Amino acid sequence: MKVRDSVILTPDRLNTVVEAFMQRPAFSFDIETYGANRLVPTQNVANWLSLASDGMAYAIPFGHPNGDVLLSRATKKKNRQTGKFDQIAAVYDAPPEQMLPSEVFSILKPLFFAEDKIKIAHNATFDLISTAKYWGEIAPPEYSDTIVLQWLCDENLKQKGLKDLIKKYYKVDYDTESVGKCVEAHPFSKVAHYAYMDAKYTWLLWKRLQKQIQEQSLTHVRRLEEDVLGVLLDMGITGAPVDEDAMRELVQDMSARLVDIEADIYRAAGQQFNLNAPAQKAQVLYAPKKEGGQGLKPTKPTDGGKKKRDAGQALEWKDFSTDADSLEKHESNAVVQKLLEYAEVSKLLDYPLSYLGVEGDSKKPTRIFDGRIHADFVQYGTVTGRFSCREPNLQNIPRPDTELGKKIRGLFVAPAGYKLVVADYGQIELVVLAHFIGRGDLYKGFHNGVDPHSATAAALMGIDPQEFIRRVKAGDRQCIDFRQVAKGINFAVVYGAGPDKVASMAKISVKEAKRFMEMHQKLFPEVYKFKEEVVRVCRSRRPPYIRTLLGRKRRLPLILSQNNGLRMGAERQAVNSLIQGSAADLIKLAMIRLNNILPDDIRLILSVHDELVVLAPENRAEEAAVLVKEAMLGEDIQKLLRVPLSSDVKIVDRWSEAK
Known part of the structure; x- marks a missing residue:
C-alpha cells in the first residue's frame, strides 16, 4: 500500500479500517502532538494518530494546518537594505478536509477499549496518556511498549529511540528532517509519511523483539513491566498535589x-x-x-x-x-x-x-x-531495573534526613479532606542480600527482628544484638556511633564503595574505616563468599550476565576485560545489579498488587526509590494504610524471599512528615 492511500480522511473509511483491526489480536499506534506543552501528555494537543498491524498501516490526520508546499522555505529573497539574501517562510496550499478529533476518537474507541487487544507503542506512557484526554479515561490493558522490550533485551544500549532502533535493525532512515519535533511546521504529505512509518515500524519492531524476549527467557519480567506500565499510566494521569x-x-x-x-x-x-x-x-x-x-x-x-x-x-x-x-x-x-x-x-x-x-x-x-505535578516515571531509565524520573526528576530528591530533602518533600501536600499514606520497605537492599546469602548474622538478624545496621554494629563491638539495641535506646554514644559505621559498611557491601566513602558516611578517618571493613570481612565471611560467587557465575556465562529475583537480566561484558579498572567495576556492578534489580522487582510487584486492590477514590501518586505515596480521602486513610501494607507484605510477595519483609506506613498531611 502506498502512503497516500493509507491516509484516512472520512468517518466511513475509518470505520472500515477499525473493523479490519478488530479482527487482529494486537496493533501498534503512534500519536503526533503539537503546542507549547506538546511533550506533556496530560496537556498536549494531538493532530495525527497512526495504526499498524500485519500487512496494514494507516495515518489519520485531525487538524494538520498545512497542505503541501507551494513555495519552499529554501527559497531566498534579496534584502534591498542589506544586500543579503534572506530565507523566507514556506508557503503551503490548503490542507485536505480532515475529521474532527471528536469524530476520530469516537470511532477508534471500540478498538482501543477492546480488552482482548494488545495496544503497542514506543514509549507507551506518552501515547496512552496523550490519547486518554480525548476519551476521559485511559484505554484498558493489555499494553506493550517496544522501548521497554528493547531495554529488557539489552539494557546497555544507549540509543533506544524508535528512529535509532529502525536504523539499527532495518537500515532505514525515514526522518532526516526531524519531522516529529514540530509536525505542524511540515507539509501534509511529509507528516503523513512520517506518521505511517512510525506505526509500521513500531509493529515490525514489536514482532522482532517478541522473539528476542522468548529466546532470552524474559517472558516473566516482561509481564511484570507490562503490568507496572498500567500503574504508571494511572499515576501519570492523577499527578501529585503540591503547595x-x-x-x-x-x-x-x-x-x-x-x-x-x-x-x-x-x-x-x-x-x-x-x-x-x-x-x-x-x-x-x-x-x-x-x-x-x-x-x-x-x-x-x-x-x-x-x-x-x-x-x-x-x-x-x-x-x-x-x-x-x-x-x-x-x-x-x-x-x-x-x-x-x-x-x-x-x-x-x-x-x-x-x-x-x-x-x-x-x-x-x-x-x-x-495544582499537581505529573512526573514521567521511566521504566527503562536505568540498567538495574529501578525507575528513573523526569519532568521533573523526583527520584533525585535528597534523603529525607537532610534539610534539602525535608524541604522538597514538604512541598507535596494532601488537599483539604485528604491524607497522604506513605510507606517504604525497610532496608530492602539488605533484605535482598540476606535472602540470597541465606545464612549468617545478617540473615539471622532479620529473622530475630534486628535491623541490619544494628546487627552489623553489634558484631563489630562483640556484643549481643539485643543488648546493642538496648544501649542505643538508652543513648549510648559509642553504640550510636558504631551503628553509623555499620551503616557505611553495609552501604559499601551493596554498592562496592571503598574506605573513603565509609569514612565520609561515618565521620571517621579512612584508616579507621579500613580497620572496620577488615573486621567486617572476618565477622561476615558469608557475605564476601556470596559476592565472589555472584562474580564467578556472571563470568562463567557467555555473554556474562546475572539474573535478578524475578528473572531480569543485567549484562556485564566488561567483567571479562583485561583492564583491571573496567573488570573490577563490572564485578561491583554484578553484585549491585543483583541486589538493586531484585529490589526493583519487588517494589514494582508491590505497585501492581496495590493498584489492583485500591478503590477508585484512593490513588497511588508517587514511587520514589523504595517508598510509595498514596492519596486517600481523610475518612478512608486508615483503610488505605491497610491496603498498602497488604500489597507490600502479603503472602504472595513474602513467599519470594527467605527473610521477612517489613514496611513502615504513616498517615500524614505533607510527605516530609513521614520521616
Whole structure:
C-alpha cells in the first residue's frame, strides 16, 4: 500500500479500517502532538494518530494546518537594505478536509477499549496518556511498549529511540528532517509519511523483539513491566498535589540565602571569583597560600586532567576536580564549608524552579497543572531495573534526613479532606542480600527482628544484638556511633564503595574505616563468599550476565576485560545489579498488587526509590494504610524471599512528615 492511500480522511473509511483491526489480536499506534506543552501528555494537543498491524498501516490526520508546499522555505529573497539574501517562510496550499478529533476518537474507541487487544507503542506512557484526554479515561490493558522490550533485551544500549532502533535493525532512515519535533511546521504529505512509518515500524519492531524476549527467557519480567506500565499510566494521569505558595516562598528564601553564602565565600577566600567556574574554584582552593589560594591538597583530577596525566603532561590547579566528593575531604576549611553549603542551597533552589518553571521562558515551562505535578516515571531509565524520573526528576530528591530533602518533600501536600499514606520497605537492599546469602548474622538478624545496621554494629563491638539495641535506646554514644559505621559498611557491601566513602558516611578517618571493613570481612565471611560467587557465575556465562529475583537480566561484558579498572567495576556492578534489580522487582510487584486492590477514590501518586505515596480521602486513610501494607507484605510477595519483609506506613498531611 502506498502512503497516500493509507491516509484516512472520512468517518466511513475509518470505520472500515477499525473493523479490519478488530479482527487482529494486537496493533501498534503512534500519536503526533503539537503546542507549547506538546511533550506533556496530560496537556498536549494531538493532530495525527497512526495504526499498524500485519500487512496494514494507516495515518489519520485531525487538524494538520498545512497542505503541501507551494513555495519552499529554501527559497531566498534579496534584502534591498542589506544586500543579503534572506530565507523566507514556506508557503503551503490548503490542507485536505480532515475529521474532527471528536469524530476520530469516537470511532477508534471500540478498538482501543477492546480488552482482548494488545495496544503497542514506543514509549507507551506518552501515547496512552496523550490519547486518554480525548476519551476521559485511559484505554484498558493489555499494553506493550517496544522501548521497554528493547531495554529488557539489552539494557546497555544507549540509543533506544524508535528512529535509532529502525536504523539499527532495518537500515532505514525515514526522518532526516526531524519531522516529529514540530509536525505542524511540515507539509501534509511529509507528516503523513512520517506518521505511517512510525506505526509500521513500531509493529515490525514489536514482532522482532517478541522473539528476542522468548529466546532470552524474559517472558516473566516482561509481564511484570507490562503490568507496572498500567500503574504508571494511572499515576501519570492523577499527578501529585503540591503547595505552589510554599514553593514560591522557598524560592525567595533560598535566593536570599544564596546571596548571603556567596558573600561569606568571598570573605573567607579573601577574593571574588566565579563560583560556577570549576577552574577558578580549583585555583582558589589548591593554589599555595602565598599565591592567594587555600593551599589544599587536590585529590582527584578531572577527566581532562587524567588525559594530560596519561600523556605525561604536568597538571595545573584547574586540572583537579572541585566536585562534592573532592571537597568533602577538606570540610574543615572555611571556604570549602561555604562552597558545599552554596552547592546544596543551589540544588535546593533548582527543585522548586524546575517545578514552577520560569515565566516567559519556553525552555523552562511549568510542570504544575491544576495544582499537581505529573512526573514521567521511566521504566527503562536505568540498567538495574529501578525507575528513573523526569519532568521533573523526583527520584533525585535528597534523603529525607537532610534539610534539602525535608524541604522538597514538604512541598507535596494532601488537599483539604485528604491524607497522604506513605510507606517504604525497610532496608530492602539488605533484605535482598540476606535472602540470597541465606545464612549468617545478617540473615539471622532479620529473622530475630534486628535491623541490619544494628546487627552489623553489634558484631563489630562483640556484643549481643539485643543488648546493642538496648544501649542505643538508652543513648549510648559509642553504640550510636558504631551503628553509623555499620551503616557505611553495609552501604559499601551493596554498592562496592571503598574506605573513603565509609569514612565520609561515618565521620571517621579512612584508616579507621579500613580497620572496620577488615573486621567486617572476618565477622561476615558469608557475605564476601556470596559476592565472589555472584562474580564467578556472571563470568562463567557467555555473554556474562546475572539474573535478578524475578528473572531480569543485567549484562556485564566488561567483567571479562583485561583492564583491571573496567573488570573490577563490572564485578561491583554484578553484585549491585543483583541486589538493586531484585529490589526493583519487588517494589514494582508491590505497585501492581496495590493498584489492583485500591478503590477508585484512593490513588497511588508517587514511587520514589523504595517508598510509595498514596492519596486517600481523610475518612478512608486508615483503610488505605491497610491496603498498602497488604500489597507490600502479603503472602504472595513474602513467599519470594527467605527473610521477612517489613514496611513502615504513616498517615500524614505533607510527605516530609513521614520521616
